[in-house]
Amino acid sequence: MVEIPVLAVRLRSVVALAGLYPLLAGVDLDVGPGQILAVKGPNGAGKTSLLRVMAGLLPVAAGEATVLGLEPTAQARELRRQVGLLGHRNGLYDDLSAEDNVRFCVRAARLPKTAIPVALDRLGLTERLRRLPVGKLSAGQRRRVALACLVARQPRLWLLDEPHAGLDADHRQLLDNLLREAVAEGATVVLATHEASVTALLANRVVTMSGGTVLDGTTVLDDGPVPDDAPVVDDGPGHEREGITSVA
Amino acid sequence: MRNPQALSSSRLTRVLGWSALAALALNTWWGLWLSPPDVVQGQFVRMLYVHPAVATMCYAGFGLCTLASLAWLWPRLRSPRWDRLAVAGAEVGAVFCLATLVTGSIWGRASWGVWWTWDARLTLTAILFALSLGYLALRRAVDNPHSRALVSSMVALLMALTVVVDHYATSWWVTLHQNTTLFKQDPTVHGWQLATMLVSFIAFGLAFAWLVLHRYRLEVLEERYETEGLASALEARRSEATAPLDVRTGFEGDRGPSRAPAEAVSQ
Amino acid sequence: MWRDAVLVAGKDLAVERRSRVALNQVVPYALVVLLLFGFAFDQDRPLLVQAAPGLFWLAVLFSGLLAVQRSFAIEASDGAVDGLRLSGLEPAGIFVGKAAAVGLQLLVVEVLLTGGVVVLFHTRLEGAGLLITSALLSTAGVAGAGVAYGALSMGLRVRETLLPLLLAPVLAPVVLAATEAWRSALGLSSADGWRWSGLLGCFAAVYLAGGVLSFGALMEET
Numbered sequence: 001m002v003e004i005p006v007l008a009v010r011l012r013s014v015v016a017l018a019g020l021y022p023l024l025a026g027v028d029l030d031v032g033p034g035q036i037l038a039v040k041g042p043n044g045a046g047k048t049s050l051l052r053v054m055a056g057l058l059p060v061a062a063g064e065a066t067v068l069g070l071e072p073t074a075q076a077r078e079l080r081r082q083v084g085l086l087g088h089r090n091g092l093y094d095d096l097s098a099e100d101n102v103r104f105c106v107r108a109a110r111l112p113k114t115a116i117p118v119a120l121d122r123l124g125l126t127e128r129l130r131r132l133p134v135g136k137l138s139a140g141q142r143r144r145v146a147l148a149c150l151v152a153r154q155p156r157l158w159l160l161d162e163p164h165a166g167l168d169a170d171h172r173q174l175l176d177n178l179l180r181e182a183v184a185e186g187a188t189v190v191l192a193t194h195e196a197s198v199t200a201l202l203a204n205r206v207v208t209m210s211g212g213t214v215l216d217g218t219t220v221l222d223d224g225p226v227p228d229d230a231p232v233v234d235d236g237p238g239h240e241r242e243g244i245t246s247v248a
Numbered sequence: 249m250r251n252p253q254a255l256s257s258s259r260l261t262r263v264l265g266w267s268a269l270a271a272l273a274l275n276t277w278w279g280l281w282l283s284p285p286d287v288v289q290g291q292f293v294r295m296l297y298v299h300p301a302v303a304t305m306c307y308a309g310f311g312l313c314t315l316a317s318l319a320w321l322w323p324r325l326r327s328p329r330w331d332r333l334a335v336a337g338a339e340v341g342a343v344f345c346l347a348t349l350v351t352g353s354i355w356g357r358a359s360w361g362v363w364w365t366w367d368a369r370l371t372l373t374a375i376l377f378a379l380s381l382g383y384l385a386l387r388r389a390v391d392n393p394h395s396r397a398l399v400s401s402m403v404a405l406l407m408a409l410t411v412v413v414d415h416y417a418t419s420w421w422v423t424l425h426q427n428t429t430l431f432k433q434d435p436t437v438h439g440w441q442l443a444t445m446l447v448s449f450i451a452f453g454l455a456f457a458w459l460v461l462h463r464y465r466l467e468v469l470e471e472r473y474e475t476e477g478l479a480s481a482l483e484a485r486r487s488e489a490t491a492p493l494d495v496r497t498g499f500e501g502d503r504g505p506s507r508a509p510a511e512a513v514s515q
Numbered sequence: 516m517w518r519d520a521v522l523v524a525g526k527d528l529a530v531e532r533r534s535r536v537a538l539n540q541v542v543p544y545a546l547v548v549l550l551l552f553g554f555a556f557d558q559d560r561p562l563l564v565q566a567a568p569g570l571f572w573l574a575v576l577f578s579g580l581l582a583v584q585r586s587f588a589i590e591a592s593d594g595a596v597d598g599l600r601l602s603g604l605e606p607a608g609i610f611v612g613k614a615a616a617v618g619l620q621l622l623v624v625e626v627l628l629t630g631g632v633v634v635l636f637h638t639r640l641e642g643a644g645l646l647i648t649s650a651l652l653s654t655a656g657v658a659g660a661g662v663a664y665g666a667l668s669m670g671l672r673v674r675e676t677l678l679p680l681l682l683a684p685v686l687a688p689v690v691l692a693a694t695e696a697w698r699s700a701l702g703l704s705s706a707d708g709w710r711w712s713g714l715l716g717c718f719a720a721v722y723l724a725g726g727v728l729s730f731g732a733l734m735e736e737t
Contacts, residue, residue: 015482019391020474025485044488057597059394076735081603089594093526095533104526108519108602133533149598211488378684385680389671399667402729403681406663409721410685417688417714420706421695 006069008033008157008188009054011214013063016053023049025212026063036179036189038199041209047192048087050209051159054190055085068157081109084155086163090146094135098125098145101134105149119152124174139166151178158182160191164198176202256465264458271451278444295355297444301452303348303373308456309341310376313383314408317401328471331397334404335387336463340456342380348373368422375414379407393471519608520615527616530589537582537620545578545624549631560637567636568697571628572690576657578624579686580679582617583661587669596669599734606731610662614726618658625650642700645708649696652715656689659722666726666733688718 009031016024024046031037039047052058054067056076065072070079092101102116120130123144129137134145143166150158158179164172179189179202193199199206208215279297313334320330352370357363364370383403390396531537552570556563563570590596599609632638640646664681668674692711699708 017392017478020478020481022478022482022485025482055601057600077603080601083601085597085601087594087597091595091598092593093530093589093595094592095530095589096526100526100529104522105598105602107522108604110603212485375684375687378687382677382681382684385677386667389668389673389677398732402725402733403664403667406722406725407685409725410688410718413714413718413721414688417691420710420714421691 006033007031007066008035008068009190010066011053011063012065014053014060014065015062016049016058017061018049022212023058024053027053027212027214029207029214031188031190033188034183034186035205036183036203037191038203038206039190039192039209039214040194040199040206041192045209046212047209048161049212050214051085051087051161051190051192054157055083055159056080057085082156083159084150084153084157085159085161086146086150087161090142091149092134092142092145095133097131098134098137098148099130101145102148102152106152109153111152111154115152115154119148122151122178123148124171140168140171143167144171147175147178154182154185154187156187158187158189158191160189162193163191164193164195256462256469258465261458261461261465264454264461268451268454268458271447271454275444275448275451278440278447282440282444295351295358296441297448299348299351299355300445301448302344302351304449305452305456306341306344306348306373306376309337309339309344309460310380310408310411312337312460313341313404317404320397320401321405328393328397331393331401332464332467332471333460334397334401335467336460338380338383338404339463340459342377342384343459344452344456345373345377345380349377366422368418371422372411372414372418375418376411379410383407393474516605516608516611519604520611523604523609523612524615524619525612527586527589527613528619531616531620536585537623541578541581541585541620542624542627544581545574545628546631548574548577549628549635553635563636564638565703567632567638568701568703569690569694570636571632571697572653572693574628575621575625575653575693576683576686576690578628579617579621579657579661580682582620582624583658583665583682584675584678586613586617586662587665587674591669591674596734606734607727609734610666610726610730611723613665614655614658614662614723617662618654621654621658622650625654638701641702642708645696645700645712649693649700649708649712649715652712652719653689653693656715656719656722657686659719659726660685660689663722663726663730663733666730669734689715692718 007030009029011027011029014024014027015022027046027050029050039050041047049058053060053065053072056067056070056072056079059073067079068082072079093104096104099116099120102119103113106113106115106119125141125144125148129141134142137145143163147163163175167175179191183189191198191203275297279294285291285294316330316334316337319325320327320334349370352373353363356365356370383400386403387396387400390399549570552566552574553563556566590599629640633640661682664685665678668678668681671677692714695704695706696708696711696715698704699706699711
């Protein structure tokens with residue numbers, strides 16, 4: 001468990017580029033340890049890029065960034081071992097079975113093989129489903145296999161890009177429980193989402209992204225000390241201002 | 249913020265350019281008129297005043313590219329100027345490489361009636377040309393300047409090593425097949441021929457320098473265009489955040505306690 | 516690094532075992548290429564015997580291009596590249612693993628193509644030591660160079676066309692040297708086949724070393 005109130009993620013004026021296009025145009029964001037942060041925003045706002053910067057996959061072109069105490073660009077390899085990213089695509093090998101895919105993840109992370117059946121069970125993947133090539137599974141089932149890889153690796157920072165998409169109600173509940181368990185064991189979760197139900201039921205903090213920036217990223221932290229110079233902003237009217245349907 | 253000096257010329261390039269032109273004119277005059285035809289090769293020896301110089305500049309260009317790539321990769325020396333020099337050397341080298349192949353082919357056709365011989369050096373030059381096309385194609389395919397510099401410098405080094413292996417491969421291969429005509433590229437020269445050949449080296453050398461310098465400066469200008477473009481792209485991207493607010497409410501800062509976050513962001 | 520290499524090679528070969536792309540597509544392609552050469556040379560028997568080593572290695576080169584493309588296509592298909600980057604595997608290990616998988620597939624193709632050449636081009640096999648040594652070295656070179664250049668074209672939109680353009684001139688000395696080594700082994704020329712094998716060894720060393728050193732950076736930048 002993390003006792004010291006060190007921020008899990010600290011970003012200041014972070015700019016990230018794709019060639020010449022600024023994906024992130026100066027992001028300020030603080031994420032406390034043990035938070036479940038939901039990032040909302042319209043398409044093209046930069047949510048995916050934000051997650052990738054936090055995973056150390058997208059280099060920081062300008063600004064300061066600290067994730068889990070490491071610099072994401074300079075110390076990318078160490079950071080990546082402690083981070084789990086679930087993007088729009090699942091990152092699975094279609095020709096291999098679910099079990100093979102999870103086994104590859106687990107052995108690559110040098111974790112014991114016992115983690116494999118545990119993770120597969122946790123995601124409700126039956127014996128039959130485990131043996132089929134992943135390419136033959138439905139979208140929701142593939143998502144669950146990808147989540148199983150993540151669960152098996154037990155990362156300290158979970159980065160999820162619209163994880164609920166494609167899952168039915170039961171499996172959404174399963175995912176929510178999984179995330180709460182992970183947080184209870186000391187992980188931090190950041191997820192990008194469009195869905196109001198996620199922000200209502202799961203997240204304990206919500207920020208909004210637009211135009212490559214986070215609009216209220218350094219406001220009062222719910223689970224940590226308040227920095228002296230943090231501006232106090234009321235979250236409610238701010239969301240209405242952007243025209244996003246209110247959360248509660 | 250348009251910089252009025254958006255050209256790649258300067259006093260240095262003008263001096264280089266005019267002297268190159270003058271030297272080339274001198275080379276043409278001496279080469280085509282003043283120097284005598286060869287005892288063995290007749291008029292075709294005049295290719296001597298073009299081909300070796302052009303070939304040397306081709307190797308100079310690729311050599312420059314390789315050295316600049318090495319310099320870029322060296323952590324303490326790394327700087328964008330090496331990457332610019334590398335691409336300038338590669339492009340100018342590729343142009344001279346094509347010229348080498350063409351002049352070599354013409355010389356071969358003129359002297360021995362064949363457009364191509366499987367001579368070691370010609371074959372090696374052809375492979376070199378293909379490699380340089382690959383290098384240039386790769387540069388065009390990568391957008392991010394840092395990635396582009398990193399990837400192309402590594403490829404340049406790998407290609408340089410490939411050229412070394414190719415050199416041995418092609419020269420062993422040619423000596424194996426002695427039945428093909430060996431192209432004697434450095435006949436003994438003296439007198440007017442030697443003098444003219446020296447002039448040709450100076451002339452093409454100046455032209456090479458002029459081209460490399462312009463290409464280097466062009467790269468600088470492109471980078472400047474990109475950074476200025478980046479600043480305005482950042483502005484445009486951020487304005488995506490503030491614009492919807494204005495569009496929807498039609499008011500400025502009417503609702504809520506403070507506009508602090510949006511202002512803090514759009515500095 | 517070796518542990519990671521074995522893991523990645525195992526994964527690639529497992530994908531191959533399930534999908535059978537190399538067996539069902541690359542091998543038939545190589546055999547058809549040999550047939551096409553036969554047609555192009557108009558069944559001129561003495562000529563085919565003389566040309567057999569060269570045609571063999573050309574067919575191997577084309578198959579190699581396909582195998583390398585396939586090796587990176589499986590990573591690109593579901594965004595598995597990010598998975599590799601996040602996995603904590605050592606990039607040098609990933610390189611060696613992928614090169615080993617490609618190399619093994621190529622060796623299988625070569626064995627079958629040798630049969631093809633014996634049957635179609637009436638080649639008589641001799642000098643087994645030289646044949647096998649030069650084949651192993653050239654395969655190592657093709658796999659090493661292929662995976663190294665494959666990595667840097669991995670994220671590019673134009674991968675399918677750029678990779679052959681980059682690889683073909685780079686692999687030219689391999690085709691040259693391997694052909695000469697085989698011609699020497701088969702008694703078709705008086706050259707020193709072992710010297711050519713030495714050159715193949717140099718090429719393989721350059722690209723395997725180059726790939727190990729640079730794969731990490733190349734994987735990131737695309």
